[in-house]
Amino acid sequence: MTLALENIVKAFKKDVVLDGVSLSVDQGETLVLFGPSGAGKTVLLRLIAGVIEPDQGTITIQGRDMNGVEPEDRGIGMAFQNFALFPHMDATDNIAAPLTARNMSKSGITETVGKIARMLKIEHVLHHKPKELSNGQKQRTALARALAGEPDILLLDDPLRNVDAKLRFEMRLELPRLLKEQNATVIYVTQDYKEAMALGDRIAVMSASGIEQTGTPSDIYLAPANIEIARLFGDPVINLLDVTLTQGAGGVQFTLSGVPVTVDAGYAEMVGRACTVGIRPEAIRFVEEGTAGAIPLVIETETPLNEKTVTLGLTQNGREIMVSRPAGRPGPAQGMGFVTIDATHIHLFDRATGNRVAPTQAAKTQGAA
Template identity: 50%
Template sequence: MNTAITKNGLHAQAIRTAFGKTTVLHDVSLAVAPGETLVLFGPSGSGKTVLLRAIAGLDPNATGHVTIAGRDVTTAGPEGRSIGVAFQNFALYPHMSARENIASPLRARKLPEREIDEKVSAIAKLLKIDHVLAQQPRALSNGQKQRTALARALVGSPKILLMDDPLRNVDAKLRYEMRMELPRLLRRANAAAVYVTQDYREAMALGDRIAVLIDGHIVQLDDPERVYAAPASVAVARLFGDPPLNLVPCRPTLANDGLHVSVFGLDLTLSMAGALAGREAMLGLRPDSIAIFADPQPGAVAATIAAVTPLHGKVVLLLRTQAGDEILASQVGRAPETGSTIWFRPETDTALLYDTETGLLAGEARTATEEAA
């Protein structure tokens, strides 16, 4: 484990939580350095909020160890952990103004009134809510409530900052703006930050690293580019990308010039090791790595456009071959008409190969547990 993280950041080790006979977290470990944002990403029900509550000292059922800045706080309550928390449900005190909500952690520390006013004003200006400080939560918009909760979490300069999907309830425009603004705010706070989201785009935009949590296990922990380019399992691959990764059944064979797969009637050569040669596998192809042609081309397959869907400045095409195989492709520009014939060719430079039996990426040697330790 990185000694800088141990001395100055957050280290959660072997966190386990069960409700009755159901285990929600299975010995989860992670470490976050000061100034780093670790995004905890996963589907609903995977245990993300439960893990945050365990780190914050809010879950009496949790076992394991939590160390903050080199101090074991496993037995300490939330007030003894120097943690700032922002939840998606805002959790603002309804009888207090926005100013008093933000000031509440500073008052708990009995700071001088002048210092409290200065800190509250500074963070409110930074988050562009200084004009609503006198209002109570019921008079605030969802975006203003969220920024008030975030200001309250940040104002005390906590060593650890936990954010539970804080942008989920704000409108799309503000969410986009905050995705750009938050990284700067978090770097300025220099806290070890854990940010929960179910949105892979948000995870990519905000995370220095991403921990993918599925069914109470961290199944991949890496930088955003790596998680997107090489999902460690089929389960992760299905969560990253819109449209999602194409997964095409195949049985690779090894030849002198490399690993070969036969899909859509094409023989493709892959630039990867032959670990899965002769085994049932799935070829992973990103929709944007499917080249589209209006006319026949060498090495291209004819297909009918079964459906066209506009998406984020692109069009997504559902292609169906004469053999009945289907594949998703995406392209920028005007969409061909549904029912028309086009030709496509998979580009193999970014192709992935998964073991059908285990669901794991070929050649994936490191485990998430090893990376987190």
């Protein structure tokens, strides 16, 4: 079931929440809406569900204009942050509500409810009413109800927000499999970038200005549209350093601790202009003193984080650099250290606009010649 939004505008009094938002989602695709609180993610879901109507623009499902179509006639399943559970029903009956409405057999209902409850680890509270459930259990019950109905379109508004860290991690693995089995068209809202990367076939990054970038998780991480998106994706956060590119003997470069770092020749048009260079901590590697291109750092602190170790160092000019390496890989914990940078993973941003600058193909070709 395909879903398309075109030039959606929604305001509440004088507060314009969505201004000309357009996006489309294909059959069986999971699109994650990612962004800070107040970006309009939940409002967008409510518009698609038909709970509220857009001031301008069109919403189509399978090519059919949804203007005036009631929520119950849109073939949509929803799990919103406010749970919306039936207070007089226990968890089993809440989950089974869409199945009961379809007159599914009792044995079919029992099997379906049990399967989803086990996946969400709420089978032990199936006979509890909402007032007896924790917020996390209520949220999982609402999610289970949305999944049980196997709708054509599924709207999930941060459904794992109140879930503990262990279960949240497990659900990042289990939920994509279940969604693919159902072949539903899914729009999933989250403020957790790891969740967005794990669950989304594509991610639409939203801000108060609208949709900033749409792409696959790899697109977003490897080619962020601007500095803000680069900051949002990654742990530890990307290193951002103000530099001015120069044309040296080795090509287009900038310097750190007096050591030239050569970047893609396609950045030649940015020579002499104020830029911000973005370097992912995992693109920096500790090396022995004397290694070609080694940049000296004064090691400030080292933090082991189970699967990786994060080191904070200072350049000769006092600029902070974060270095991430797999746990067990050697590196200095104090004193002086030396690093090299994988130039293929360097991002360049225009300092005036904050937008990412892509290297030009023409300059690359000339550089190769």
